[in-house]
Amino acid sequence: MAKKLHDTPNLDQxxxxxxxxxxxGLKDLAKDKDYVVDLLGQLEESYKTKKGYWKGGxxxxxxxxxxxxxxxxELKNADGTPKFKDAAEFHTLRIMxxxxxxxxTATLRQFCDIWEKHGSxxxxxxxxxxDIMFQGxxxxxxxxxxxxxxxxxxxxxxxxxxxxxxxxxxxxARCEQSCYDEAQAHRAVLxxxxxxxxxxxxxxxxxxxxxxxxxxCMNSIQRSDMAVIGTWRDNIRTxxxxxxxxxxxxxxDELVNDVVARCPTKTFQLKEIKNVKKxxxxxxxxxxxTHAVEIDNRDCVRCxxxxxxxxxxxxxxxxxxxxILVGGKSHLKIGGLLGTVIIPFMKLDTEEDVEKLVDFxxxxxxxxxxxxxxxxxxxxxxxxxxLANFLEAMEIEADPAMVNSPRMxxxxxTDGWDxxxxxxxxxxxAA
Amino acid sequence: xxxxxxxxxxxxxxxxxxxxxxxxxxxxxxLMVKNYGNWKYHDRPRPGVxxxxxxxxxxxxxxxxxxxxxxxxxxxxxxxxxxxNFAEGRVRFTIRSNIxxxxxxxxxxxxxxxxLGKHGFPVGGTxxxxxxxxxxxxxxxxxxxxxxxxxxxxxxxxELHEEFIREEMPNRVHLSTSCCEINCxxxxxxxxxxxxxxPPVINHDLVANVCERPTVVARCPVAAIRPAMVNGKPSxxxxxxxxxxxxxxxxxxxxMQINDPENSKLAIWVGGKxxxxxxxxxxxxxxxxxxxxxxxxxxxxxxxxxxxxTVYKEDAxxxxxxxxxxxxxxxxxxxxxxxxxxxxxxxxxxxxxxANLNSSTHIRF
Numbered sequence: 138m139a140k141k142l143h144d145t146p147n148l149d150q151x152x153x154x155x156x157x158x159x160x161x162g163l164k165d166l167a168k169d170k171d172y173v174v175d176l177l178g179q180l181e182e183s184y185k186t187k188k189g190y191w192k193g194g195x196x197x198x199x200x201x202x203x204x205x206x207x208x209x210x211e212l213k214n215a216d217g218t219p220k221f222k223d224a225a226e227f228h229t230l231r232i233m234x235x236x237x238x239x240x241x242t243a244t245l246r247q248f249c250d251i252w253e254k255h256g257s258x259x260x261x262x263x264x265x266x267x268d269i270m271f272q273g274x275x276x277x278x279x280x281x282x283x284x285x286x287x288x289x290x291x292x293x294x295x296x297x298x299x300x301x302x303x304x305x306x307x308x309x310a311r312c313e314q315s316c317y318d319e320a321q322a323h324r325a326v327l328x329x330x331x332x333x334x335x336x337x338x339x340x341x342x343x344x345x346x347x348x349x350x351x352x353x354c355m356n357s358i359q360r361s362d363m364a365v366i367g368t369w370r371d372n373i374r375t376x377x378x379x380x381x382x383x384x385x386x387x388x389x390d391e392l393v394n395d396v397v398a399r400c401p402t403k404t405f406q407l408k409e410i411k412n413v414k415k416x417x418x419x420x421x422x423x424x425x426x427t428h429a430v431e432i433d434n435r436d437c438v439r440c441x442x443x444x445x446x447x448x449x450x451x452x453x454x455x456x457x458x459x460x461i462l463v464g465g466k467s468h469l470k471i472g473g474l475l476g477t478v479i480i481p482f483m484k485l486d487t488e489e490d491v492e493k494l495v496d497f498x499x500x501x502x503x504x505x506x507x508x509x510x511x512x513x514x515x516x517x518x519x520x521x522x523x524l525a526n527f528l529e530a531m532e533i534e535a536d537p538a539m540v541n542s543p544r545m546x547x548x549x550x551t552d553g554w555d556x557x558x559x560x561x562x563x564x565x566x567a568a
Numbered sequence: 569x570x571x572x573x574x575x576x577x578x579x580x581x582x583x584x585x586x587x588x589x590x591x592x593x594x595x596x597x598x599l600m601v602k603n604y605g606n607w608k609y610h611d612r613p614r615p616g617v618x619x620x621x622x623x624x625x626x627x628x629x630x631x632x633x634x635x636x637x638x639x640x641x642x643x644x645x646x647x648x649x650x651x652x653n654f655a656e657g658r659v660r661f662t663i664r665s666n667i668x669x670x671x672x673x674x675x676x677x678x679x680x681x682x683x684l685g686k687h688g689f690p691v692g693g694t695x696x697x698x699x700x701x702x703x704x705x706x707x708x709x710x711x712x713x714x715x716x717x718x719x720x721x722x723x724x725x726x727e728l729h730e731e732f733i734r735e736e737m738p739n740r741v742h743l744s745t746s747c748c749e750i751n752c753x754x755x756x757x758x759x760x761x762x763x764x765x766x767p768p769v770i771n772h773d774l775v776a777n778v779c780e781r782p783t784v785v786a787r788c789p790v791a792a793i794r795p796a797m798v799n800g801k802p803s804x805x806x807x808x809x810x811x812x813x814x815x816x817x818x819x820x821x822x823x824m825q826i827n828d829p830e831n832s833k834l835a836i837w838v839g840g841k842x843x844x845x846x847x848x849x850x851x852x853x854x855x856x857x858x859x860x861x862x863x864x865x866x867x868x869x870x871x872x873x874x875x876x877x878t879v880y881k882e883d884a885x886x887x888x889x890x891x892x893x894x895x896x897x898x899x900x901x902x903x904x905x906x907x908x909x910x911x912x913x914x915x916x917x918x919x920x921x922x923a924n925l926n927s928s929t930h931i932r933f
Contacts, residue, residue, distance in 0.1 A: 160722070165642050191709060241594070265703075290587055292585070335586065472920065
């Protein structure tokens with residue numbers, strides 16, 4: 138039995154309503170833990186005053202420099218003692234999840250037992266970087282709980298100027314749109330940088346995210362310094378049985394308005410079967426006895442829309458791989474940046490293919506570590522030095538797939554033009 | 569390297585096993601292992617249920633339920649009991665903290681849904697629904713929060729619950745909240761983000777001891793901070809005519825308090841889209857601000873969120889995400905239909921902003 142709950146008139150109002158309540162969960166924990174009684178006390182105070190009362194500090198586990206988010210209370214009595222003494226330390230352990238965030242119940246129950254014993258009993262699945270967040274332990278118990286979680290085969294994630302914990306979508310495990318083995322790539326890349334995850338020493342954070350197709354369920358273009366997004370080079374695959382089934386259910390209006398009209402490059406056409414073109418780059422499938430869809434794959438940008446709507450009837454091709462975009466980030470400091478295409482396509486079928494991705498990641502991080510200013514993200518660094526300089530350092534040829542358009546101003550010194558053309562021509566001839 | 573590492577511990581201390589990201593194969597449902605990379609298509613028999621079919625002919629049903637994300641161990645054990653007794657012992661979490669239970673037989677779906685319902689877990693969040701709000705830590709755990717996160721989400725999801733358990737929106741709706749302008753909640757179709765309106769209030773007694781001043785000066789996006797002696801102490805001062813109240817100085821220098829119970833407001837942003845489907849990915853745009861930070865249920869915020877979503881639901885065509893819908897109807901119509909005021913503060917003046925201005929006669933009347 139824990140001590141009596143503090144009055145929490147504000148938090149109490151978050152126990153009503155149909156959505157599951159974290160307040161009810163905290164109160165449940167508070168039955169046995171003075172720790173959570175006082176956590177609720179401090180949180181209620183925040184609700185009253187609209188102020189936060191946690192400050193950071195330095196807490197870690199032996200051998201690592203990051204991965205624990207320290208929190209000490211700033212809510213003090215006049216004599217400097219904590220107002221809610223039992224929750225004066227409330228640190229979080231960031232733990233890296235398995236790719237795709239899959240678990241068996243035995244593992245989850247073991248997490249619960251460890252965290253009930255050493256921590257607050259509050260776990261978030263998952264934080265915005267993808268970590269399992271074990272929220273709330275005293276400084277003394279951080280090491281104890283980490284030791285037990287680590288013995289289960291789980292490791293601390295990143296915090297501060299480090300390679301951060303990554304996320305990958307459900308992917309090949311359960312999604313027909315998956316274009317590479319996300320889990321394999323995720324582990325191969327991240328586990329190369331364990332030193333940079335556990336011992337923060339980069340200019341700033343570096344995030345990888347892995348999405349199996351251009352639907353980008355991991356928001357990787359917006360949120361990661363390096364986005365690995367599945368795609369394919371050959372023709373969209375078709376299945377006539379499923380196409381006819383789709384059409385029978387949805388009809389002509391939906392086919393025209395929801396699919397044909399929404400193709401961003403208008404390469405998706407509806408035709409009478411007798412008029413369908415035949416060529417190496419055409420995918421076509423009959424939807425009825427009279428009509429078929431025709432897609433010229435050379436004009437397809439792999440946006441996924443038609444495949445999303447007519448899943449199974451249409452599917453990504455077989456020559457699969459990934460596009461790599463670099464430099465996505467949120468506002469601070471120069472404003473939000475979306476990732477930029479750096480590698481339009483790379484195969485990720487074999488271990489050797491994945492090694493090439495790891496190598497590119499390694500060279501990018503090495504360059505970032507050497508050249509970024511303090512607290513500068515990769516995208517900001519590229520903005521400062523120009524994409525062409527980054528490409529040169531990465532030994533990657535310029536490719537029109539990297540730009541929305543060529544430059545719109547003459548402010549560039551071009552006296553190396555002939556040499557560049559000669560290089561490109563020499564390469565063409567050698568090929 | 570931080571002090572924890574430098575304070576080299578006695579040899580008895582356990583060395584970490586630097587195992588990194590664990591293999592997920594042992595956690596996957598056996599049908600997922602068997603059909604890994606060989607799925608053919610999926611459909612949704614009802615909201616909250618995904619039915620995947622493999623090239624082998626195997627089928628798997630996934631039942632998705634909302635959670636409070638910040639879960640107590642009793643709730644997690646209850647979810648495990650449900651997974652063991654009504655599903656097949658394997659679960660996964662989505663990026664928006666929904667839990668998914670996988671079963672190999674269709675007949676297990678209905679009893680599983682009933683059991684989840686019995687314990688108050690909403691089943692939904694699939695397809696063209698309003699799914700769970702991606703969120704941050706807020707007052708519960710963050711060191712720089714302007715508001716709460718879990719509480720805002722609880723309050724809003726109570727309001728949006730019906731749209732979570734149905735699939736009646738034009739397309740999927742992703743929501744996020746962030747308790748400061750750093751926006752850890754991320755991009756979404758609709759986001760609620762703290763927007764400070766006053767420059768930080770500096771405690772000059774503390775700056776010299778707490779803050780690395782050059783770092784703080786460098787952190788300011790508009791170069792409004794400079795070193796200064798105040799009351800004989802080394803401190804920092806702010807050019808308030810330059811300051812746009814972003815709060816970037818507050819994390820490296822807590823004596824520069826940016827949070828203000830009255831003047832830290834909430835803003836609403838719309839039209840972020842991560843997917844490449846149809847148009848390219850987009851960042852979201854601010855469409856409303858000045859909403860009060862009115863804990864514990866933020867009714868003014870809920871009102872604007874529901875107003876935007878109601879108009880979107882009525883007006884958008886199938887498959888139009890919020891951004892696609894606004895592309896079609898145009899911003900003037902967006903503000904007209906939602907009744908939100910278009911103020912001068914919504915005209916971008918940050919770097920690159922000319923690309924956000926209308927340099928054409930494309931105007932809808």
